[in-house]
Amino acid sequence: MESTKELEAFYKDLFALIRIPSISSDKSRKDDMDRCAQLWRDILLNAGADKAEVMPTGGNPVVFAEKRVDNAARTVLVYGHYDVMPPDPVELWQTDPFEPTIKDGRLWARGADDDKGQSFIQLKAFQQLVESGELRHNVKFILEGEEEIGSPSLESFCREHCDLLRCDIILVSDTSMLDKDLPSLTTGLRGLAYWQIEVTGPNRDLHSGHFGGAVANPINELCKLIAGMTDNGRITIPGFYDDVVDLSPREREMIAQIPFDLGKYKANIGIDEVHGEPGYSTIERNSCRPSFDVCGIWGGYTGEGAKTVLPSKAYAKVSCRLVPNQDYEKISKMFCDYVKSVTPDYVKIEVTPLHGGEGYLFPITHPAYPAAEAAFKKAFGKEPLAVRRGGSIPIISTFEKVLGVKTILMGFGLESNAIHSPNENMQLEMFEKGIEAVKEFHKQYDLIG
Amino acid sequence: MESTKELEAFYKDLFALIRIPSISSDKSRKDDMDRCAQLWRDILLNAGADKAEVMPTGGNPVVFAEKRVDNAARTVLVYGHYDVMPPDPVELWQTDPFEPTIKDGRLWARGADDDKGQSFIQLKAFQQLVESGELRHNVKFILEGEEEIGSPSLESFCREHCDLLRCDIILVSDTSMLDKDLPSLTTGLRGLAYWQIEVTGPNRDLHSGHFGGAVANPINELCKLIAGMTDNGRITIPGFYDDVVDLSPREREMIAQIPFDLGKYKANIGIDEVHGEPGYSTIERNSCRPSFDVCGIWGGYTGEGAKTVLPSKAYAKVSCRLVPNQDYEKISKMFCDYVKSVTPDYVKIEVTPLHGGEGYLFPITHPAYPAAEAAFKKAFGKEPLAVRRGGSIPIISTFEKVLGVKTILMGFGLESNAIHSPNENMQLEMFEKGIEAVKEFHKQYDLIG
Numbered sequence: 075m076e077s078t079k080e081l082e083a084f085y086k087d088l089f090a091l092i093r094i095p096s097i098s099s100d101k102s103r104k105d106d107m108d109r110c111a112q113l114w115r116d117i118l119l120n121a122g123a124d125k126a127e128v129m130p131t132g133g134n135p136v137v138f139a140e141k142r143v144d145n146a147a148r149t150v151l152v153y154g155h156y157d158v159m160p161p162d163p164v165e166l167w168q169t170d171p172f173e174p175t176i177k178d179g180r181l182w183a184r185g186a187d188d189d190k191g192q193s194f195i196q197l198k199a200f201q202q203l204v205e206s207g208e209l210r211h212n213v214k215f216i217l218e219g220e221e222e223i224g225s226p227s228l229e230s231f232c233r234e235h236c237d238l239l240r241c242d243i244i245l246v247s248d249t250s251m252l253d254k255d256l257p258s259l260t261t262g263l264r265g266l267a268y269w270q271i272e273v274t275g276p277n278r279d280l281h282s283g284h285f286g287g288a289v290a291n292p293i294n295e296l297c298k299l300i301a302g303m304t305d306n307g308r309i310t311i312p313g314f315y316d317d318v319v320d321l322s323p324r325e326r327e328m329i330a331q332i333p334f335d336l337g338k339y340k341a342n343i344g345i346d347e348v349h350g351e352p353g354y355s356t357i358e359r360n361s362c363r364p365s366f367d368v369c370g371i372w373g374g375y376t377g378e379g380a381k382t383v384l385p386s387k388a389y390a391k392v393s394c395r396l397v398p399n400q401d402y403e404k405i406s407k408m409f410c411d412y413v414k415s416v417t418p419d420y421v422k423i424e425v426t427p428l429h430g431g432e433g434y435l436f437p438i439t440h441p442a443y444p445a446a447e448a449a450f451k452k453a454f455g456k457e458p459l460a461v462r463r464g465g466s467i468p469i470i471s472t473f474e475k476v477l478g479v480k481t482i483l484m485g486f487g488l489e490s491n492a493i494h495s496p497n498e499n500m501q502l503e504m505f506e507k508g509i510e511a512v513k514e515f516h517k518q519y520d521l522i523g
Numbered sequence: 524m525e526s527t528k529e530l531e532a533f534y535k536d537l538f539a540l541i542r543i544p545s546i547s548s549d550k551s552r553k554d555d556m557d558r559c560a561q562l563w564r565d566i567l568l569n570a571g572a573d574k575a576e577v578m579p580t581g582g583n584p585v586v587f588a589e590k591r592v593d594n595a596a597r598t599v600l601v602y603g604h605y606d607v608m609p610p611d612p613v614e615l616w617q618t619d620p621f622e623p624t625i626k627d628g629r630l631w632a633r634g635a636d637d638d639k640g641q642s643f644i645q646l647k648a649f650q651q652l653v654e655s656g657e658l659r660h661n662v663k664f665i666l667e668g669e670e671e672i673g674s675p676s677l678e679s680f681c682r683e684h685c686d687l688l689r690c691d692i693i694l695v696s697d698t699s700m701l702d703k704d705l706p707s708l709t710t711g712l713r714g715l716a717y718w719q720i721e722v723t724g725p726n727r728d729l730h731s732g733h734f735g736g737a738v739a740n741p742i743n744e745l746c747k748l749i750a751g752m753t754d755n756g757r758i759t760i761p762g763f764y765d766d767v768v769d770l771s772p773r774e775r776e777m778i779a780q781i782p783f784d785l786g787k788y789k790a791n792i793g794i795d796e797v798h799g800e801p802g803y804s805t806i807e808r809n810s811c812r813p814s815f816d817v818c819g820i821w822g823g824y825t826g827e828g829a830k831t832v833l834p835s836k837a838y839a840k841v842s843c844r845l846v847p848n849q850d851y852e853k854i855s856k857m858f859c860d861y862v863k864s865v866t867p868d869y870v871k872i873e874v875t876p877l878h879g880g881e882g883y884l885f886p887i888t889h890p891a892y893p894a895a896e897a898a899f900k901k902a903f904g905k906e907p908l909a910v911r912r913g914g915s916i917p918i919i920s921t922f923e924k925v926l927g928v929k930t931i932l933m934g935f936g937l938e939s940n941a942i943h944s945p946n947e948n949m950q951l952e953m954f955e956k957g958i959e960a961v962k963e964f965h966k967q968y969d970l971i972g
Contacts, residue, residue, distance in 0.1 A: 289792065366743070
């Protein structure tokens with residue numbers, strides 16, 4: 075596949091999808107969202123689905139498609155999303171973000187990777203298997219249009235359409251590999267809990283000369299509260315680690331095998347030293363252990379110079395990354411109870427939970443794991459590393475909770491793909507190898523006893 | 524003095540001063556500052572000064588005037604300021620802030636109290652003594668035009684004109700009494716030290732999922748730093764209390780005599796409980812003991828909702844009120860050294876001193892104190908209470924340092940005067956009693972052995 079003509083024919087469907095600016099965070103794009111969903115329906119029918127439909131939700135529609143091969147066979151459900159992030163800042167793009175451009179062996183466009191490109195890999199693998207007659211099990215597709223805004227409609231959609239979505243395994247291509255030559259499967263994600271804290275002292279800003287020393291300062295108190303929640307990299311809220319499952323020696327061994335250059339890591343983000351929970355490596359800390367970060371803080375006078383004020387209010391946005399088996403609602407309640415228990419009588423403190431989701435773990439002992447492993451080995455010539463990641467994709471644990479089904483995260487992105495940033499791109503080689511890997515997974519999956 | 528005509532004749536000079544919007548923080552008001560200084564010169568000459576002149580400084584000019592009565596007699600220097608705060612928010616004023624209005628027994632205008640009104644009290648007392656031939660000692664006036672912006676030019680003016688300003692005592696009317704029926708003399712002020720802290724973690728905002736737990740968060744670290752500086756109302760920076768002079772039993776007795784209603788105090792500012800250094804009363808805490816307040820804090824994401832970010836930077840504006848005998852430069856160095864000593868290797872912390880000044884103490888054993896006491900007793904019918912205040916007027920300690928002279932703070936303001944706020948005002952009764960008190964002070968001062 076060398077000529078431009080051949081390339082354009084091969085990527086035709088992806089190019090058409092990219093040309094629709096389906097930006098879910100932009101409410102004025104409602105028509106584009108609908109157009110993009112309809113296009114996916116047509117593409118899926120054309121690729122070999124028996125049926126495909128655009129289904130309404132409280133927000134942007136969901137595209138559902140199905141290919142039934144054998145009622146006695148297993149069913150693979152493919153999840154992806156057709157919405158994209160805004161292209162801002164547009165002036166930093168070297169090509170039109172919504173006009174797919176092939177250059178230097180890469181496809182450049184918003185959604186080239188996340189997630190139009192990666193969903194296209196799943197589509198092509200499916201289409202080729204249908205065309206070659208090699209598909210032995212049933213396949214379903216679900217594509218949502220709200221992933222980039224937190225999938226607000228998907229959980230209730232899943233609950234309403236449990237039967238429709240019934241499956242044995244879920245396949246998602248929306249993550250990345252460690253590197254082009256370091257194939258990896260994401261076997262874990264962290265959960266998340268996020269709160270806003272509001273500390274109120276006096277009913278108005280006071281003169282710090284006239285009141286300072288006699289009236290509690292809400293910023294001082296907020297700092298004490300936050301400082302008291304951690305100690306040398308450990309979270310000190312009572313009970314916080316109760317449900318944390320320790321890493322097994324085998325898991326730690328596997329993590330230790332992941333190539334990692336601490337010097338480069340520190341230089342890249344400009345720090346002299348890393349800092350975290352004693353007894354754990356940097357990779358363990360940022361992917362397998364809980365964390366506690368203040369994401370934002372504000373209060374009092376923040377302008378130029380020195381204004382002496384004892385402020386009335388102080389605020390912080392605080393979040394914890396959680397690990398699998400930690401229930402974010404339990405943690406959230408624990409957090410609120412803790413704050414209540416340490417609030418002194420001289421200030422008022424309110425905590426508002428803003429967001430949350432469970433972590434996720436795909437055990438490498440799962441019967442489908444060897445199929446994924448074999449698929450990556452065939453496409454990339456190397457056994458993939460099993461890697462847990464520190465970010466959160468709450469919908470994956472929702473699938474498990476609502477549908478009772480595990481998800482395999484077969485992501486083909488690379489760090490250089492600049493998702494969510496200007497000049498998003500994806501290597502053509504990764505499309506080819508990704509399609510090969512997904513096809514091989516389908517074949518291997520049939521061989522599981 | 525009942526008729527409007529009589530009132531207007533009596534307050535003529537003050538009305539003329541108020542009508543010039545001499546707002547020192549507004550650079551476009553330079554002409555008004557000059558006009559106001561020139562008007563003061565003319566008023567002082569007219570009131571009986573032998574000479575009066577407008578003298579240049581690096582900023583707004585200083586007005587100096589002198590009445591020499593007897594070369595062998597003592598000299599009283601009166602300090603005041605002709606600049607005012609901006610009238611903002613203007614829409615909350617019920618009268619034109621720069622058009623003096625007499626209503627309900629009060630004069631309403633910006634500067635009615637602070638400090639055109641109170642300086643006018645000093646002027647009138649001087650004028651009446653000159654006219655009645657009762658002035659037995661020499662009097663000097665110095666009026667500056669930068670008090671509301673921290674008197675940046677006054678220290679060097681004092682150093683350059685030490686001879687001109689030579690005197691035995693300084694009189695300032697720029698503070699307030701406890702209440703209309705509770706005459707009081709301010710015998711102490713707190714000092715101030717003010718810093719900005721900047722904590723830097725990674726060189727850019729990071730994804731809290733990918734890095735959280737492995738990279739120190741600058742807001743978490745800032746909170747720890749600030750929380751570590753106090754413990755249950757005490758400042759824990761090593762050496763901080765070394766130069767603090769304990770209150771004597773006699774001083775504490777006098778403070779205990781100041782009428783104070785804790786219930787009203789709490790209700791007024793809307794708090795359930797006060798909070799401060801153990802072993803001290805609220806009045807002691809907010810006037811005679813050091814304090815530590817974060818005046819402002821900011822960093823990370825402060826918009827709507829939940830953005831998960833591990834920010835690059837966090838900032839705070841932090842201040843200490845100091846007590847007499849604490850050297851603010853020593854404290855400032857101690858603070859910076861302390862921060863340096865506790866900065867971990869995984870973040871960078873910079874401290875910038877922004878502002879500072881010494882506290883002030885006027886001992887009631889000073890030979891001039893009985894003169895002030897007698898003056899208040901004559902005007903208000905009651906012995907005044909000696910009261911230390913929690914605010915800071917750095918220029919008072921500068922006078923002591925540069926000129927070697929103590930200042931008597933004979934303030935006639937009331938809390939209801941709303942200085943620095945909309946609807947600033949001063950009771951006509953306080954003008955009359957103030958003038959009486961100042962005249963009596965001059966007379967009593969001559970009687971000191």
